[in-house]
Amino acid sequence: MSRIEGAIHGLSVNAKERERVLRRLRKAIRESLRDNELKADVKASFTQLRELRSYLSKALQLAIDSCKEASEECLDLKTLLEFNALISLDKEEELLLKLMKLVKSEKGGVLRQLISDLKNDLRDIDELKKKVLSYLEQAP
Known part of the structure; x- marks a missing residue:
């Protein structure tokens, strides 16, 4: 296994561990929050964040898939994804x-x-999404 492959494997293992920790945190928060209005606001915000991140990831993947050459811009997009x-x-x-x-x-x-x-x-992620979409629209 190359150093790069090892690093990528380490990142994926680390991501799984983080997801496990996040699940525990979410459960603790759900049990702790009593204000239904606050719960709904926070849940809506997290849902919107996830949708925006998913949309951005799909746009980046499309851009990478459309690259015919391994250009520097294409590699930058792949790294970002x-x-x-x-x-x-x-x-x-x-x-x-x-x-x-x-x-x-x-x-x-x-x-x-x-x-x-x-x-x-939410605004930061939305701005990043707009920049990526603008870049994709300008691509040949």
């Missing part, structure tokens, strides 16, 4: 940790900050 899942797991874990802090705190300021952070993350 490979790390997209790991990055999104990190971001989701960060959001879940913020939510856990909210559960432990009853201050309204924390809730406003969490909602603001979720909205900012």
